[in-house]
Amino acid sequence: MCGIAGVINRKKTVNVGEQMRLMLQGIKHRGPDSTGYAMYGKPKKDGFILRFKVSENAAEKVNVKPEDPELLKDRKKQIDTIMKQHGAKITKQSSSTPYAFRYEFSYKSENLEELAKAIETVEKAEILSIGKGLELIKDLGDATTVADQYGLNKFMGTHGIGHTRMATESDVDIKSAHPYWAFPYQDVAVVHNGQLTNYWGNRRVLERSGYRFNSNCDSEIIAVYIADKMAKGINLEQAMHDSLDELDGVFTYIVSTKDQLGMAKDYMAAKPMVIYESKDVVACASEEVAIRNIFPHEIKTYDPYEAEVKVWQV
Amino acid sequence: MAGIAKKQNTAFSDENLSGRTQQLYFNPTEEENYTYYGNVEVDFNKRTSIDCTDLEARTLNQKIRDVMKKGYGTVVIKNPGAKHSLGVGILNKLNVIFEGSLGYFGVGCIDGPTVRIKGRVGWSCAENMMAGKVLVENNAGSCFGAALRGGDLIVKGNAGARTGIDMKGGTILIGGNAGAFTGFMMQRGRIIVCGDVSANMGDSMYDGMIFVGGEVKSLGSDCVEGEMNEYEIRWLEQKLNNAEINSKTPVSKFKKYVSGKKLWNYDNLEPSERKGILG
Numbered sequence: 001m002c003g004i005a006g007v008i009n010r011k012k013t014v015n016v017g018e019q020m021r022l023m024l025q026g027i028k029h030r031g032p033d034s035t036g037y038a039m040y041g042k043p044k045k046d047g048f049i050l051r052f053k054v055s056e057n058a059a060e061k062v063n064v065k066p067e068d069p070e071l072l073k074d075r076k077k078q079i080d081t082i083m084k085q086h087g088a089k090i091t092k093q094s095s096s097t098p099y100a101f102r103y104e105f106s107y108k109s110e111n112l113e114e115l116a117k118a119i120e121t122v123e124k125a126e127i128l129s130i131g132k133g134l135e136l137i138k139d140l141g142d143a144t145t146v147a148d149q150y151g152l153n154k155f156m157g158t159h160g161i162g163h164t165r166m167a168t169e170s171d172v173d174i175k176s177a178h179p180y181w182a183f184p185y186q187d188v189a190v191v192h193n194g195q196l197t198n199y200w201g202n203r204r205v206l207e208r209s210g211y212r213f214n215s216n217c218d219s220e221i222i223a224v225y226i227a228d229k230m231a232k233g234i235n236l237e238q239a240m241h242d243s244l245d246e247l248d249g250v251f252t253y254i255v256s257t258k259d260q261l262g263m264a265k266d267y268m269a270a271k272p273m274v275i276y277e278s279k280d281v282v283a284c285a286s287e288e289v290a291i292r293n294i295f296p297h298e299i300k301t302y303d304p305y306e307a308e309v310k311v312w313q314v
Numbered sequence: 315m316a317g318i319a320k321k322q323n324t325a326f327s328d329e330n331l332s333g334r335t336q337q338l339y340f341n342p343t344e345e346e347n348y349t350y351y352g353n354v355e356v357d358f359n360k361r362t363s364i365d366c367t368d369l370e371a372r373t374l375n376q377k378i379r380d381v382m383k384k385g386y387g388t389v390v391i392k393n394p395g396a397k398h399s400l401g402v403g404i405l406n407k408l409n410v411i412f413e414g415s416l417g418y419f420g421v422g423c424i425d426g427p428t429v430r431i432k433g434r435v436g437w438s439c440a441e442n443m444m445a446g447k448v449l450v451e452n453n454a455g456s457c458f459g460a461a462l463r464g465g466d467l468i469v470k471g472n473a474g475a476r477t478g479i480d481m482k483g484g485t486i487l488i489g490g491n492a493g494a495f496t497g498f499m500m501q502r503g504r505i506i507v508c509g510d511v512s513a514n515m516g517d518s519m520y521d522g523m524i525f526v527g528g529e530v531k532s533l534g535s536d537c538v539e540g541e542m543n544e545y546e547i548r549w550l551e552q553k554l555n556n557a558e559i560n561s562k563t564p565v566s567k568f569k570k571y572v573s574g575k576k577l578w579n580y581d582n583l584e585p586s587e588r589k590g591i592l593g
């Protein structure tokens with residue numbers, strides 16, 4: 001029982017960070033373990049934004065041992081060197097925690113696979129996202145805790161998705177938290193609520209064709225699956241339609257790209273989703289209370305039916 | 315009456331016996347032994363309103379009970395804000411008007427009130443309702459009227475998946491479409507859908523009837539079309555009229571679906587086993 005939410009503002013840049021925080025705080029009761037945001041700022045004309053982490057959050061009550069801060073610094077240095085070797089020029093860097101970093105960098109090509117794979121050769125390094133607009137932030141705690149920690153309360157952008165997690169299938173840590181970035185495709189992220197029953201079968205197939213998996217969380221497969229389809233030249237909507245037949249289980253998920261937001265629901269309609277559509281904004285969430293946190297007045301909402309796929313443009 | 319002793323063993327008694335006995339334990343000091351639980355006198359002309367903006371579900375539900383005890387018969391709830399579990403457990407005649415949408419488990423486990431919801435409801439609205447009337451002016455989420463036992467449950471818009479799952483009585487009326495697995499494992503009662511129904515309608519239904527005005531995507535296991543008679547047409551017409559629903563399809567074109575009873579295997583059971591199932 002996780003909570004998912006997404007919002008897309010049409011042709012308008014607003015404080016999407018605050019919108020997402022309010023929505024996710026409203027469905028905190030669906031999953032208190034961790035919260036994740038994938039939000040889209042104004043796309044950069046040249047260069048990319050990289051978000052990565054080099055260790056886990058060793059918070060209380062979590063089965064993660066804290067690591068030596070020097071070790072984390074060393075890993076960061078290794079990543080800097082690797083990026084330099086691959087011709088990526090870091091133009092800006094910042095960090096809110098000792099283990100998670102945000103870089104802005106310019107790179108010679110649009111294909112990021114080689115660079116991304118090289119960065120992840122560093123021990124415990126995991127790329128959360130690379131994109132022109134996408135910034136993916138996930139950590140332990142509720143929506144407000146994470147938003148305050150990473151300063152998301154003034155994140156200007158057009159759209160975003162988010163997730164509050166109740167860990168059922170894998171550990172409580174950042175690597176198993178949602179959203180998932182569709183490695184190595186820029187600006188694609190996924191959040192998911194449900195269980196996938198043919199996870200291992202699909203994972204083996206995708207692993208054999210060269211995809212990487214960082215966690216044992218079944219939701220990661222959706223991101224990789226979408227990435228695989230997009231690599232084959234299939235568009236987002238078609239890929240989502242295909243997933244209804246090829247992924248087995250009960251699920252509702254939201255995918256976002258640089259200018260799209262899409263949702264898909266399984267054949268059993270077992271996992272909830274409420275949608276509010278207006279001329280300026282589309283919001284969807286597991287529960288209506290989340291949407292009502294950004295629209296306090298009465299609004300007209302509806303539930304999508306089974307096997308429904310919807311895609312909205314910015 | 316000489317010679318015949320009066321029977322004593324089925325009487326009220328304040329003696330707390332252990333084990334099996336016909337004797338009824340009765341505490342003469344307990345107030346609830348002399349009243350019907352949850353039942354109070356209310357005057358429908360007395361009207362009050364509660365603003366739900368800053369209230370939690372528990373506080374609001376307590377407030378409804380409090381105003382009911384004061385004799386208010388009509389309660390208007392403002393700004394429900396799609397919160398969960400609002401208006402549950404009302405066991406009395408009462409007019410309740412929600413001026414907005416409800417979240418999950420809205421007006422569940424109620425017995426008697428007339429509820430009007432000027433908005434949408436989330437999952438499992440009016441779950442296990444025993445009696446009364448609930449009217450939703452907008453759409454409804456999944457598991458609408460789950461385990462319904464009586465009363466009328468009306469939605470003017472669309473209802474989600476598993477509408478009337480495990481229902482054991484009462485009537486569900488839907489002005490729009492209904493989702494997949496409508497009438498899943500229903501045991502008694504009636505569902506009326508004016509629009510279309512998604513896949514697997516009436517899957518594993520034991521008994522009861524589903525009336526559909528539009529198209530059915532597919533029938534579930536052991537659900538078959540039944541024959542409508544004129545009483546049912548008359549009943550449908552009246553029922554839809556009372557529910558303020560104007561069906562696009564004329565009532566005479568509605569189709570009726572019932573259980574094929576192929577999955578029934580009660581006959582294979584011993585009489586003692588059979589007792590527990592349908593009782």
